[in-house]
Amino acid sequence: MSQAHAATATASTEEVWGGGHSPFNVRWGKLYMWIFLISDAFTFSSLLVAYGTLRHRFSEIWPTPGEVFTHFPFIHHHVPLAYVGLMTFILIMSSVTMVLAVDAGHQMNKKGVKLWLGLTIVGGLMFLGSQAWEWYHFIHGSEGGSYYLADGRLARTDDLEPGVLKFHGGGMVEGAEAQVLIATATKHVHGANLIGNEYGATPLFGDFFFFITGFHGFHVFSGVVINTIVLIVVSRGFLERKKDYELVEKVGLYWHFVDLVWVFVFTFFYLV
Amino acid sequence: MSEDEDIVGQDIHHEHVSHEAIEKAHSGLNTKVIWRVFWILLAVTIFEVLISFSGIPHTILIWTWVFLTLVKAYFIVGFFMHLRFEKIPMIYSLMLPFFLIVYLIFIALYEGVALGHTPY
Numbered sequence: 001m002s003q004a005h006a007a008t009a010t011a012s013t014e015e016v017w018g019g020g021h022s023p024f025n026v027r028w029g030k031l032y033m034w035i036f037l038i039s040d041a042f043t044f045s046s047l048l049v050a051y052g053t054l055r056h057r058f059s060e061i062w063p064t065p066g067e068v069f070t071h072f073p074f075i076h077h078h079v080p081l082a083y084v085g086l087m088t089f090i091l092i093m094s095s096v097t098m099v100l101a102v103d104a105g106h107q108m109n110k111k112g113v114k115l116w117l118g119l120t121i122v123g124g125l126m127f128l129g130s131q132a133w134e135w136y137h138f139i140h141g142s143e144g145g146s147y148y149l150a151d152g153r154l155a156r157t158d159d160l161e162p163g164v165l166k167f168h169g170g171g172m173v174e175g176a177e178a179q180v181l182i183a184t185a186t187k188h189v190h191g192a193n194l195i196g197n198e199y200g201a202t203p204l205f206g207d208f209f210f211f212i213t214g215f216h217g218f219h220v221f222s223g224v225v226i227n228t229i230v231l232i233v234v235s236r237g238f239l240e241r242k243k244d245y246e247l248v249e250k251v252g253l254y255w256h257f258v259d260l261v262w263v264f265v266f267t268f269f270y271l272v
Numbered sequence: 273m274s275e276d277e278d279i280v281g282q283d284i285h286h287e288h289v290s291h292e293a294i295e296k297a298h299s300g301l302n303t304k305v306i307w308r309v310f311w312i313l314l315a316v317t318i319f320e321v322l323i324s325f326s327g328i329p330h331t332i333l334i335w336t337w338v339f340l341t342l343v344k345a346y347f348i349v350g351f352f353m354h355l356r357f358e359k360i361p362m363i364y365s366l367m368l369p370f371f372l373i374v375y376l377i378f379i380a381l382y383e384g385v386a387l388g389h390t391p392y
Contacts, residue, residue: 024362045373049380056384085321096310099352256352267341
């Protein structure tokens with residue numbers, strides 16, 4: 001009996017380690033996509049950690065994101081974070097349509113894959129459009145801009161309260177006192193570029209904004225292009241003839257990852 | 273004895289790469305679950321935005337946001353990316369490297385605070 005057991009064990013060991021088995025039970029294409037996404041996740045982690053490090057370094061002058069991203073289309077009040085919340089919604093929604101495309105692929109439903117993949121592309125384009133709008137307002141800035149005062153502090157104006165100067169971390173002056181400060185100011189800044197911005201007395205905030213949201217936006221753009229290519233492949237019936245919609249699953253993984261990165265950017269760039 | 277052999281044999285057969293087996297293992301996510309995950313993600317995002325106006329001390333808010341972000345990441349990676357339904361060795365292989373990121377966050381933020389106390 002025990003001899004038989006040993007024989008069985010040896011046989012199975014050989015069979016298990018002799019190749020031809022998949023320890024992860026996934027095909028290589030999907031595993032490679034996962035490994036690529038892990039490396040990409042490390043890149044984004046490094047960017048966000050660098051942001052955190054320098055924000056701690058310049059914590060006294062770093063702008064509060066809630067006071068920077070206050071624009072919303074057609075609304076002439078400050079609505080902090082609502083627009084970024086909407087962008088998050090758009091991206092999560094496009095992630096859902098992508099899962100539904102993968103699900104339709106499992107059922108060999110070509111029509112369903114085309115519909116949901118098409119809607120995913122529309123969602124991606126909506127997100128890119130939203131980001132363009134946000135970049136425009138970030139670069140353009142407010143009507144009044146900000147002043148670097150003679151003592152080195154940065155004073156922001158508020159388009160909704162003319163004649164008022166606001167300081168980082170609360171505190172404001174108005175009327176004649178504000179006029180004196182403006183008259184003696186060393187620099188008047190509008191909007192943002194890589195050298196400086198009106199939101200805080202350090203160019204780093206703008207630099208990180210452009211780099212992190214730009215890098216993520218380029219990922220979204222790449223995703224839209226790849227999704228479009230896959231949509232063409234699906235429409236021509238290649239995957240239907242192969243009876244294998246794994247390609248949709250692979251681009252799906254990439255698309256969800258882009259959504260996942262946005263969840264982290266949303267928290268660590270806009271909320272915190 | 274023959275029963276034992278059968279079980280081992282079945283096991284090996286099951287582990288073998290067959291497209292049908294993989295398809296079967298990967299079609300566990302139904303439409304109902306997908307939409308439930310969507311509503312959870314949406315509700316958490318709205319909650320995150322709303323508490324930023326609540327006047328709760330900022331330190332507590334930051335830790336709440338970090339926790340809720342990890343909750344959202346769990347649902348996206350686990351359900352949308354299907355990792356929750358993959359084999360345990362694959363989950364460990366892909367997720368364990370992120371402990372390095374926790375260490376990176378710790379040393380880098382510590383360094384940032386220290387630099388803030390250092391004159392130019």
